[in-house]
Amino acid sequence: MKFEKTAGWLDWYADPSKPRFQLPAGSVDAHCHVFGPGSDFPFAPERKYTPCDASRHQLFALRDRLGFARNVIVQATCHGADNRAMLDACLHSGGKARGVATVRRGVTDAELWDMHHVGVRGVRFNFVKRLVDFTPKDELMEIATRIAPLGWHVVVYFEAADLPELWDFFAGLPTTVVVDHMGRPDVSKPVDGEEFERFIRLMHEHPNIWSKVSCPERLSVSGPPALDGESAAYRDVVPFARQLIETFPDRVLWGTDWPHPNLKNHMPDDGLLVDFIPHIATSPDRQHQLLVDNPMRLYWPEEVGRTRLNT
Template sequence: MTDAAQTWHPSPHDTSVRLPSGATDTHCHVFGPQAVFPYAESSSFKPADAPKEVLFALHDRMGIDRCVIVQSGCHGFDNRVVADAIAARPGRYLGIALAPPDISSDALKMLDAQGFRGLRFNYMSHLAPGADEAALRALAPRLADLGWHLQLHMEDSLIAPMSACLADLPVPVVIDHIGRIDASRGRDQPEFAALLGLLEHDHVWCKVSGAERASRQDPPYADAVPFAREIVETFPDRVLWGTDWPHPNYRAAPPDDGDLFDLLPQIAPKPALMQALLVDNPARLYGFKEAT
């Protein structure tokens, strides 16, 4: 067990935003409980438990109908914790797995049957290294055959160097958290230009989650909103949103999730943009059925 601090806000305020039917949180995590789902010994990140029941309660309170849970590095390649959460809300919850790039076809099929729809690789200095270019090129057709996608979490300085490879892959590519850009550096920074350039390719998507990470300000993270809004307005059919609950490795005290939900009308300022961001795009990429 760990004595790490809790990474989620214990009492977020209710959002004033009325979400559309079928609203989807496409990026969140579950940690433990460690007595059932122990952390990987190799993980340097060992947070306090953030079990599925707390996540479900947050979603029910805020008006989230569907969800994509992303396997966390603290659990390594043991994806049982996410599979367990998916099974508790079948059809409504799906997952993104962590696995080595040479994962067997049988293992991929097993994950697919459990409700996983993609593989994630991290390219962040505080996390285990992701797959190299050769491995990504070998893996991409195998993911495409399953109808899966590739999800990447990368330092903003890596967007430009990785763009040529990612633009050439025969599978949908999802970039996490606005490319982890630093909002304090302004609209004209080269990292944001590289992200916009990568998004010109029709198979590349972006999660406009993580405004609190891009921001260098206190809530309501106003400096990050224009970046997310520009991406949503420029590429409305290839954007996704998520809470990133329970906010692992956040720079300060856990953000109030109510603040993050309250940003949605600023990020997607028209009803059609909100519908695409929260309902239609997730349904198309992950294979959710029509809005309930």
């Protein structure tokens, strides 16, 4: 099946630079996607956009080039609740990928177990109105209650201005909750301002809530790096991500967000995104927590347990 990309869609960066920053051994890219290919895994009829193809082969090639050991593949909204592309990538990863699915109320227990065996460890609830249609919160709570016995978590995607109306729902979820991209703060506002302080307070009051400190390219107002990859790139995002890492070092994750859906102004070089990491995680210990310890504990806990038994 042939799909025409949404007008103005930016394709992913085809020749990323080799990062200067050497990732710790065992690092996990904890937020990335696969799109199609549409000929094999058609995009959902109800989608809000039609992306470029971005296959598992291309994702795994990027993983190896950047120096990651593993991926967490998050279901893309353009595929709706048809998780086949994500599941196929997990299945062919040799155990090096875990998945976060989108499911509806009608999913059966057998289907959830099948996804678990392939590598799914969470479900995603998207509250960004321009990307998805509204799903009743009682349906989402029912799904969260059903996945809790599997040891799965809930990933939530929302915009900072909507946190007050979502607070009680997030606080009531019976699982670990992982917030995408720091809750999309407005980084033109102060890091100690009311909006971001509200998010910090949410994490303080609810120790089951984690955050991804990802997507500086999506949040930044100051913009992308200069051609030489200077360290000032996305500098306006640094204080927000650094505060989360220093305040909640055992509850933060990082990911590339490849292939960077719905970016309007520029497509980032993924190698330079990796070089952003030491500006927000400023010591080897913090880097190891962010990139190895935390994602392994959340997505591969059985391997963490074996390691402890053998030490």
